[in-house]
Amino acid sequence: MRVRPVGVGLRYGVLFALAALVLVPFVGIILASVHPPDQQVSGLSLPDRISWENFSVAWNQAHFGSLVRSSLIIAAGVVPAAVILATLAGYGLTVLRAPGSRPVTGAFVLGLTIPVELVVVSLYFNLRDVGLSNSYLAIIMAEIALFLPFGVYWMSAHFAQVPIELVEASRIDGARDLIVLLRVLLPISWPAITTLTVLIFMWSWNQFLLVLVLMQDPEKRTAPAGLGYFVGQYSTNIPLLSAASLIVILPIVAVYLAFQRNFVSGLTQGAVK
């Protein structure tokens, strides 16, 4: 049996109290964002009238429209490429078991502990030397490289769960490696691939330091990086700042709510398996 130190009522009370603590900041900025522009908003307060103006000001004048577009361009470059490369590598390492796959896997896994801070400075100078500074391509390639360790790890772990009979049966039928991957493994791998896709999208969307350093053209910054600059300029205009923050947050929250099972499994699966 399980110990039940507290009653169900108290249990839910604690959970709801904690949920409230998590949600209060969101409620705060949502309320602040619909206050009239320039109004001083210090605490939680309801506006006299709901004003959507801050969103249009942030979107147009503060260029959040173009910042969000940059974020999407970068994500569109990073996500498919990283997922495909990780899937191929996971297949080569775990299913085909290329010679030397253990140290190679180890080298990828090592990348999981390395902070962005370690590579960003030298990356900046390396990219400048090859004329790739200030370009989407540089950021896309760097992000792919940064997310590959997790991607390769994740796909390898997934392929390691696949019963080997499936692969061997199709090999006996004479299928080549690529056919085995496409016809046999992919159809049963969509949940793992979906999870990897949403996680990489999230990391790409949220990436800050890399973009801050590698992209000098303010028009081509991503939304979070733009927000980092925006705060210095408009730190007093709380309604506008809140609206800008919400513009940056909303896409990722929407993806999270739509794919929350994938997020949760991605963030905890390794431990739960």
Add this chain to the structure above:
Amino acid sequence: MLTTRRSAALFAAGAAALALTSCGSDATDTPGGTAPTEVSTEITSDPVTLTLAYTDDPPTQALVDGFTALHPNVTIETQQTPFSDYVKSVQLAMSSESPPDIAQYNPGAMRSLVPAGLILDLSAWSDAYGWDASFPASSLEVLTSDDEAKQYGEGGLYAVPGALSVLGVYYNKDLVTAAGVDGAPATLDEFEDDLAAVAASGVDPLTVPSLEVGGVHLWGALLNRLGDVQDYKDWVYGVDGSTIQTPAAEEATDIMVDWIAKGYIPESSNAVGYADAIGEFTAGEAAYHVTGNWAAAAIEAELGDNVGFFPMPRPTADAPMVASGASVAYSISAKSEHPDVAAAFLDYLGSAEAAPVQFESGFMPVNVDATVEATGLKADIATAFSQVVAVDGIVPFPDFAAPAMLDQLVSGIQGLISKQSTTDQYLEGLQNVWSSYHG
């Protein structure tokens, strides 16, 4: 993660290997400085296109438009970057294969361009055009340096100013009047009395954005009024043996410490950003605010006639006028194909034609002989500025002293405001940064 221990070992082995392989790449410093001798004040009438990288607008775009109106064959393509990015990226832009022809100069961020020979020494044009006469001497000093860019104030000229700025005190007229204060103070003692009167009336006397450079501005303004100007300039310019640990600097710092103790500068200032402080000041939450004339337009837009400006008051009514100031200055790339055209643009900056453009955009005109008509806040600023310039009293900001000085100043002032460090510790910290760069 799984293989962390092995990874760590790999990592260490890799690092050791690197240390070995990189031994051969020692390099000696190359002597710097690129000084053209054959220059012309006549420019071509063929179509020419220049690129110009800058951060401050106003005044840059208006100046470019003013120049190209006089020289229709010249096209100047401008590239604007926000300040914090600009100081980070301008070195890299100027050292690239195709740098902009003209770049807004920053004495801190662009130091290494001088020894690398990437920006031109303008001395020959200065002689040809007679820039000593058209630009105020005090505004050129900080743009002059030796060819290692260790010491400023002498040597080659690497930029000329396109607009001048000056630091001073803004005050909310209604608030000070309500506290029984009669306008701008004439001496520092009077200013301290005014602050006390305002505090007694229940209004915050100052708003100091010490999360960013605001506290440094206040300290610098006090120091410049109390100390020997030449000692201070020597220190900023990196003259051998200079120190900031002077009685005057101690006195200035002590005044600030006193204001902190009296609550004029609360500890919460350390969480107040630059924009926050302007917001508080224009919302009438504080009576005085120390910043530059670059903020005048924003402040006037909110407070209208209810705001005035005065330079930080002198210790005595007959002491010379001094104020911190800087300029929006421009340099020419050593790789420019049209240096004479670029130099003609620089010459335009000091001309009488450019003066109204500069004043319109909220800055002080470079050409000191130019007269400008103004009312209200702008008139206050123009008056203060002309008094200071008349005695060559513009001194540079303290953060030009070394690349790491700005961060040291900001955190040092924060230490004073949180009552964690003493005057001596603060000044010693500054001097350590100075010595490690210049020593």
Add this chain to the structure above:
Amino acid sequence: MADPRTTVVARSSPPAAGLRRGGAPSRPGRRRWSGWLYILPAAAVYLAFAIWPTIAAARLSFFEWNGILPPRWVGLDNYREIFDTPALYGAVGHSLVLVVFFSVIPVAFGLFLTAMLSGRVRRGMAFFRVVFFLPQVLPLVAVGITWRWLYSDDGVVNEALTAVGLGGITRAWLGDYGVALFALGLIGTWVMSGLCMMLFLSGVQKIDPSLYEAAVLDGAGAVRQFFAVTLPGLRGEVSIAAVITTIAALASFDLVYVTTNGGPANQTTVPGLLVYRLAFTQGDIGGASALAVVLAVTVIGLVTVIRWLTKERS
């Protein structure tokens, strides 16, 4: 690397080098050179954009370089400077304090709640899971901006304190010399606690109920059951949670950049912030690289310690 908050969630076993045969131990099969065709694209990108910059950073840390003039070999001087300069080693110290707030407190808090809530809370669990994970998916820049406002002089935090009669301790939290670092750390606690709790709550469901029954038969009370059964059963989850949150604490650049920028008086500097400053405002690329290497070694060292501490010992 990825987003440090969520990097690796893997348990201790590396992906097996062979496929599982219906759960049986993997069997050595034929190794295929053709596998390299599939590995190469990923390996090339990883080498060029992650490994090579890492090597370059390690190399640069032995030079004095401002990004323009030729670099000059200075041996270990950059490292010596880190250990001689309070502002530099202080930043490493601050990040260790942040580990307490990002990692130790959320893990302890998560365990406490798990002990308290370990009965089956089924209804509404999906809702709580969505809510508690939410801070995990947000850009830290937005989190920082929001908390900067909550912490301000007249912000929500002070409002709440005043409402419960603690008006005396209100202050501009991020501007206070003594508490700014802790205030910053609590943002990390806010972000990380939900993740830890959800990890543990799902982990505890998988503990064999017969273990609890056996403990009860031995006369164990609630507290002893927790330490004898629950905690050992959650070993894997605790290890993962501690690793993820520790990495996040050490890579807290985003949060610091938008809230305090290292202030007041360098009380909240972290290595990432100083790497950025040294490299891009002070032109000290060598010093920045050395500090980045020290940071990476700290991360690897702490992760190793955590994994050692939580290793199963028979």
